[in-house]
Amino acid sequence: MKDNKKQSIWAIIPAKNEQEKIAGVVAGCIKQNANVVVVDDGSDDNTAYAAEKAGAVVLRHKVNLGKGSALKTGCVYAIKKGAKEIITIDADGQHRPGDIPKFLDGLKKSDIVFGYRKLNRDMPLLLRIGNWGIYFITKVLFGVNILDTQCGYRAFKAEIFEKIKWESLDYSMESEVISKVAKKRISYTQTEIDTIYADRYKGTTVIDGIKIVLNILWWRITG
Amino acid sequence: MTYTLKIIGILFAAAMIYLTFLNFKRRSYGKKSFVLWLLVWLFFMFMVTFPETAYGIMSGLGIQRTVDFFVMGGLLFFSVMIFYMYISVKRIEKKVEGIVRRDAIMSHEKKASK
Numbered sequence: 137m138k139d140n141k142k143q144s145i146w147a148i149i150p151a152k153n154e155q156e157k158i159a160g161v162v163a164g165c166i167k168q169n170a171n172v173v174v175v176d177d178g179s180d181d182n183t184a185y186a187a188e189k190a191g192a193v194v195l196r197h198k199v200n201l202g203k204g205s206a207l208k209t210g211c212v213y214a215i216k217k218g219a220k221e222i223i224t225i226d227a228d229g230q231h232r233p234g235d236i237p238k239f240l241d242g243l244k245k246s247d248i249v250f251g252y253r254k255l256n257r258d259m260p261l262l263l264r265i266g267n268w269g270i271y272f273i274t275k276v277l278f279g280v281n282i283l284d285t286q287c288g289y290r291a292f293k294a295e296i297f298e299k300i301k302w303e304s305l306d307y308s309m310e311s312e313v314i315s316k317v318a319k320k321r322i323s324y325t326q327t328e329i330d331t332i333y334a335d336r337y338k339g340t341t342v343i344d345g346i347k348i349v350l351n352i353l354w355w356r357i358t359g
Numbered sequence: 360m361t362y363t364l365k366i367i368g369i370l371f372a373a374a375m376i377y378l379t380f381l382n383f384k385r386r387s388y389g390k391k392s393f394v395l396w397l398l399v400w401l402f403f404m405f406m407v408t409f410p411e412t413a414y415g416i417m418s419g420l421g422i423q424r425t426v427d428f429f430v431m432g433g434l435l436f437f438s439v440m441i442f443y444m445y446i447s448v449k450r451i452e453k454k455v456e457g458i459v460r461r462d463a464i465m466s467h468e469k470k471a472s473k
Contacts, residue, residue, distance in 0.1 A: 175463070193467065196463055196466065198463070209463055213464055216464075
């Protein structure tokens with residue numbers, strides 16, 4: 137039974153230059169009985185080596201394409217290998233692998249589970265404002281109450297991948313998936329996760345935020 | 360149009376014709392693109408040398424100054440060019456993504472099978 141479960145749960149970790157943190161994230165996911173695939177998105181450090189040593193399957197993008205593209209590569213591979221449940225988790229240690237069971241519980245009730253971080257003082261102020269802004273715009277345009285639209289910690293059933301498959305190469309994919317969930321009325325639940333910010337200079341920038349908002353408007357218009 | 364501006368315009372068009380020809384010889388693009396760009400620069404050179412030929416079109420459009428006509432025409436032309444380049448870049452982006460993904464998965468499977 138354990139082997140069947142291990143066969144079906146896959147954690148996808150898109151990574152770029154995370155040689156310090158990746159091993160810990162991989163080990164944490166393996167401890168939760170998940171298969172782990174790390175997509176090294178054009179790193180110029182030892183991310184791939186560290187991930188492989190920790191026990192992950194490593195797919196290497198020869199050039200950096202972006203988070204959206206890396207996640208898609210991981211999902212395509214995992215589904216090919218028989219994944220039934222897919223968990224997407226960041227490589228920088230922001231997400232605790234110990235929360236994986238919460239996501240798996242959520243998948244018993246819905247097709248996709250969105251993680252949400254509390255908008256508290258642990259989150260940088262600019263990020264808090266940006267996240268709230270995007271949450272508000274998404275709620276108005278799509279009618280969905282996703283508390284943290286930019287949280288990369290999510291889980292979904294492999295069978296809905298084709299429905300939510302995104303075109304965005306970068307961070308915009310987080311919002312693109314939400315727009316598809318809303319338009320195709322895919323069932324979703326949300327689960328609270330801890331807010332951990334090790335590096336305040338990585339992740340989405342103001343420019344990314346503007347791009348995300350413009351993309352959200354575009355997806356609303358194009359239906 | 361003042362003679363200084365005409366001379367500058369003609370010299371600019373001549374320089375662009377030369378660059379167009381040079382890049383054609385370097386196989387940066389094919390015959391079709393070369394002829395298209397050559398026609399663009401020759402048209403530019405013609406309009407700068409004989410701006411009075413545009414007076415008919417200008418009066419039809421309600422434009423009084425030749426410079427306004429050139430600026431508007433230039434804006435329209437470059438808008439189209441930018442849109443075309445955007446589409447081309449998007450297509451290339453998709454192709455690169457596909458290649459990189461296929462390569463990543465195949466490299467791993469090859470390594471795993473050893």
